[in-house]
Amino acid sequence: MNLLNAYREKDVIVRAGNVADLIALVGRISLKNMEAVELIGIPADIELLSQLDEHVEVDLVLQDGERELTRLEALRESGVAEDIQIVVPVAPGFGEAAKLACRLGYPVKLNIGALDLLDVEENLDLVNFYLHTPDLEEPLEFFHSFAQALFNEEALTMWDIMDENPAEVRYITDQGNEVLSRRLTHMPVTGDMSDFLDRRKLQLLRERGECSQCRFFVNCNGYFKLPNPEFSCDGVKRIFGTLKEAVKKLQEDVDKFYDEFEEGPEKG
Ligand code: SF4
Numbered sequence: 001m002n003l004l005n006a007y008r009e010k011d012v013i014v015r016a017g018n019v020a021d022l023i024a025l026v027g028r029i030s031l032k033n034m035e036a037v038e039l040i041g042i043p044a045d046i047e048l049l050s051q052l053d054e055h056v057e058v059d060l061v062l063q064d065g066e067r068e069l070t071r072l073e074a075l076r077e078s079g080v081a082e083d084i085q086i087v088v089p090v091a092p093g094f095g096e097a098a099k100l101a102c103r104l105g106y107p108v109k110l111n112i113g114a115l116d117l118l119d120v121e122e123n124l125d126l127v128n129f130y131l132h133t134p135d136l137e138e139p140l141e142f143f144h145s146f147a148q149a150l151f152n153e154e155a156l157t158m159w160d161i162m163d164e165n166p167a168e169v170r171y172i173t174d175q176g177n178e179v180l181s182r183r184l185t186h187m188p189v190t191g192d193m194s195d196f197l198d199r200r201k202l203q204l205l206r207e208r209g210e211c212s213q214c215r216f217f218v219n220c221n222g223y224f225k226l227p228n229p230e231f232s233c234d235g236v237k238r239i240f241g242t243l244k245e246a247v248k249k250l251q252e253d254v255d256k257f258y259d260e261f262e263e264g265p266e267k268g
Contacts, residue, residue, distance in 0.1 A: 006176070011035050013059075019048040026052065038087070042071045047080045058084040061111065062097055069100055076104040087111050095122045098140065099129055107138040112162065113183050115224060120235030127239055131246050143243060149219050150247045158223035159197060166193040184227055197221055216240045 004012065004025070015038045016022040022037060036057035039046070041064075049058065062068050072086070086101040088094050089111045101108045112118065130140045139145070142161045149156040159165040164181040170189055171181050180187040204211040204222045210233055211222045224236050 018043040019045045042068055059087050060084050061087040091117045095126045102136050109141040115231050123239050127242050147243045147247050157221040166196045
């Protein structure tokens with residue numbers, strides 16, 4: 001938030017630790033360039049959000065999923081901050097926080113950080129929860145957009161879904177350094193990034209490594225090979241595969257529906 005002056009001409013997502021600071025900020029700068037706000041943790045003054053006159057999208061980034069579960073429930077019951085997305089960092093135990101946020105009716109986004117914390121079984125459990133809980137009304141990202149891209153055969157990538165495509169979005173550290181993304185803070189932005197993904201795809205294909213053989217390459221673009229190119233994607237491909245299988249079944253159902261619709265009602 002302290003670095004805003006340097007980015008007055010850009011569209012920005014502002015990080016704030018409490019709502020009072022945010023309200024003071026909104027009093028000082030125009031909101032027209034503020035795309036969204038990230039509140040880090042559930043601040044003690046969260047109820048002040050209702051004093052924010054201007055509409056601004058709010059991402060609430062959980063810091064300690066388990067400890068914040070009860071606060072999340074209380075938040076929903078209070079009716080404050082209805083229009084927010086809950087961001088759940090992927091770390092051991094994250095699944096319960098994500099499930100509760102989904103059940104409470106919030107849109108949820110997983111925040112992928114260190115890949116050694118990516119528990120595949122917990123992710124698969126969450127994918128299955130998302131696919132097989134019929135009364136969920138809001139998306140759980142990245143699962144939702146990835147499945148939608150498969151269904152529509154779109155070339156939407158994990159970099160876009162996670163808001164990490166450097167052609168569009170940069171992350172500014174608390175020290176003011178412009179880096180590729182929140183999870184890639186050691187990778188500074190250098191030169192023109194508009195074709196970052198094209199260059200990266202070419203490099204991965206030339207290397208003929210795991211990505212070049214991967215059936216999810218079109219929608220992943222090597223997202224999980226940074227920061228560690230040696231990271232094994234066996235687990236990630238199981239997660240993507242579960243989504244793919246669900247999309248295949250959905251496509252079969254849709255095709256069947258249209259076939260029956262075209263044939264018309266059976267005559268008895
Ligand atoms: S899932 Fe892994 S192997 Fe497949 S494209 Fe993504 S990073 Fe590469």
